[in-house]
Amino acid sequence: MPNAKRTPAGEALSTLIPDLFRLNSLLFTSGDRLVAGLGLTSARWQILGAIVAAERPQPVAWLARDLGAARQNVQRIVNDLERDGLVAFETNPHHRRAQLVVLTAKGRQSFDAAMRLQLPWVNGLADGLSMKDLETVSRVATVLRGRLESGEEPDERT
Numbered sequence: 001m002p003n004a005k006r007t008p009a010g011e012a013l014s015t016l017i018p019d020l021f022r023l024n025s026l027l028f029t030s031g032d033r034l035v036a037g038l039g040l041t042s043a044r045w046q047i048l049g050a051i052v053a054a055e056r057p058q059p060v061a062w063l064a065r066d067l068g069a070a071r072q073n074v075q076r077i078v079n080d081l082e083r084d085g086l087v088a089f090e091t092n093p094h095h096r097r098a099q100l101v102v103l104t105a106k107g108r109q110s111f112d113a114a115m116r117l118q119l120p121w122v123n124g125l126a127d128g129l130s131m132k133d134l135e136t137v138s139r140v141a142t143v144l145r146g147r148l149e150s151g152e153e154p155d156e157r158t
Helices: 008-038 042-053 060-067 071-083 105-126 131-150
Strands: 087-090 100-103
Touching (some): 008 042, 042 060, 042 100, 042 105, 060 071, 071 087
Antiparallel strands (some): 087 100
16 A cells, blocks of 8 residues: 555544653653652552452453553562562462452552552642543543454554
């Protein structure tokens, strides 16, 4: 397709993608600095958050799926969290080998402390942004994530 051209929306999204990559990197770096004093990293904090958000204990594979991350990476971090006493493993009645990951009291305290640090940080970051703009960004991100997660490939004939 040597003569194929991006649509105006495709061009705008192509311009936005490098900014999203950079934003993701900056969010992780900023998060690392924010929670370093708690012995956490952004990745550890993110996994603790996924455990808190889950309606019930889940195996590592489910946490990885919910985070859109590789199971092996999540397993490594969960093992570190377990070693540090922030999570524990429980027997999974539905699967002999896939243990359930549960937050310990220490893990809950660490997560809550991270969220207290996040409060002024996120409020400052959001300062001056309109709710309408934030809601639009959220909707667009949700649609793009859904398309990518579903494995739908755009029609290449367009």
